[in-house]
Amino acid sequence: MMNAFSIPDFQELAPLIASRGKADVLRALGGSQLSIKDLAALLSPAAEVYLPEMATQAQAITQQRFGRVIQIYAPLYLSNYCTNRCVYCGFSAENQIRRRCLTLEEVEDETNILKQRGVNHLLLVSGEAPKLMGVDFIEQVALKLKDRFASLSIEVQPLTEVEYARLFAAGISSVAVYQETYDPALYQQMHLSGKKSDYAYRLETPARAAASGMREVGIGSLLGLGDWRGEGLALGLHLAWLRKHYWRTGLTVSFPRIRPAEGGFQALASVSERNLTQLIFALRLFDHNVGLLLSTREEARYRNGMVGLGPTRYSAGSCTAPGGYAHEDESAEQFAVDDIRSIAEVCSAIQDQGFDPVRKDWDSCFQAI
Numbered sequence: 398m399m400n401a402f403s404i405p406d407f408q409e410l411a412p413l414i415a416s417r418g419k420a421d422v423l424r425a426l427g428g429s430q431l432s433i434k435d436l437a438a439l440l441s442p443a444a445e446v447y448l449p450e451m452a453t454q455a456q457a458i459t460q461q462r463f464g465r466v467i468q469i470y471a472p473l474y475l476s477n478y479c480t481n482r483c484v485y486c487g488f489s490a491e492n493q494i495r496r497r498c499l500t501l502e503e504v505e506d507e508t509n510i511l512k513q514r515g516v517n518h519l520l521l522v523s524g525e526a527p528k529l530m531g532v533d534f535i536e537q538v539a540l541k542l543k544d545r546f547a548s549l550s551i552e553v554q555p556l557t558e559v560e561y562a563r564l565f566a567a568g569i570s571s572v573a574v575y576q577e578t579y580d581p582a583l584y585q586q587m588h589l590s591g592k593k594s595d596y597a598y599r600l601e602t603p604a605r606a607a608a609s610g611m612r613e614v615g616i617g618s619l620l621g622l623g624d625w626r627g628e629g630l631a632l633g634l635h636l637a638w639l640r641k642h643y644w645r646t647g648l649t650v651s652f653p654r655i656r657p658a659e660g661g662f663q664a665l666a667s668v669s670e671r672n673l674t675q676l677i678f679a680l681r682l683f684d685h686n687v688g689l690l691l692s693t694r695e696e697a698r699y700r701n702g703m704v705g706l707g708p709t710r711y712s713a714g715s716c717t718a719p720g721g722y723a724h725e726d727e728s729a730e731q732f733a734v735d736d737i738r739s740i741a742e743v744c745s746a747i748q749d750q751g752f753d754p755v756r757k758d759w760d761s762c763f764q765a766i
């Protein structure tokens with residue numbers, strides 16, 4: 398690969414943010430094209446009193462760019478086998494959970510249920526165990542599902558550019574790969590063994606996915622590991638780098654906050670709803686076109702309150718265990734979701750606020766053009 402994204406020094410991000418004052422925040426709020434320093438200002442403690450102004454601007458930008466819509470998607474967990482030891486995750490190799498890998502027939506059963514519930518945008522998720530859930534199997538799943546779903550995304554182990562291109566040809570249109578933390582030292586403490594302990598390889602993965610021709614690439618930090626403000630600025634740097642080098646690729650950012658999971662990991666850093674809201678508004682003001690995802694990790698009340706203010710995509714009716722739509726099995730979950738409403742209930746709550754829950758805004762036939 399010719400280009401590689403890197404963060405010059407993660408430890409310098411926090412002081413940069415802390416040095417921003419009221420004048421910097423007001424300058425950022427008055428600008429139309431924000432710099433990284435402007436983003437640092439919006440993430441700073443000095444911006445907290447300007448949250449209402451940030452909300453007004455984030456709302457206007459989101460509705461101007463995306464309209465009064467929220468796209469709905471659901472995850473389908475293919476496997477919970479994993480060879481990595483990530484200390485925060487229920488699927489970590491050292492946790493004694495019921496493990497399973499779906500067969501193609503079981504994938505069919507799960508997707509029949511999701512189709513009946515009105516799901517058209519599907520996110521295929523798997524732990525990282527390439528010998529059990531490799532590219533061959535994911536390709537077979539994609540070929541089987543591509544004509545039944547408007548779009549197929551993956552959140553699986555990092556792949557090579559050639560492998561991503563192969564999956565794109567099979568019908569996968571987007572890739573989500575979260576760095577979890579952009580702080581290299583903390584990253585090593587959180588990822589004890591396995592391929593995922595290679596910080597640099599993971600950091601380069603979104604670029605490989607974009608270079609393969611994927612229509613969309615998603616990045617994110619797992620909130621609750623490190624300082625959320627520094628993670629937010631790192632996300633902005635990563636986003637800007639991807640925009641510059643892969644301007645044809647659609648980009649999204651997720652904001653997963655740590656949820657209870659097997660292993661009992663407790664968040665290392667607190668990230669309140671107010672903090673999360675500031676982060677979402679800051680990134681919306683920084684990048685008007687980025688898709689912002691708010692998953693069922695957040696509770697219904699919060700997700701209802703954020704409709705129209707920045708996020709553009711909600712998961713709904715999610716189950717985080719493989720085979721869990723047909724047979725509920727909490728012992729095989731990656732984490733417990735907080736918003737447990739059905740897809741219909743989530744859509745109805747969005748409609749009640751005058752927004753359209755969009756179940757289909759793409760078709761795989763466009764991918765062939």
Ligand code: SF4
Pocket residue numbers: 479480481482483486487488489490523524525593
């Ligand atoms: S976060 Fe991903 S790679 Fe790490 S243990 Fe969980 S499933 Fe495996």
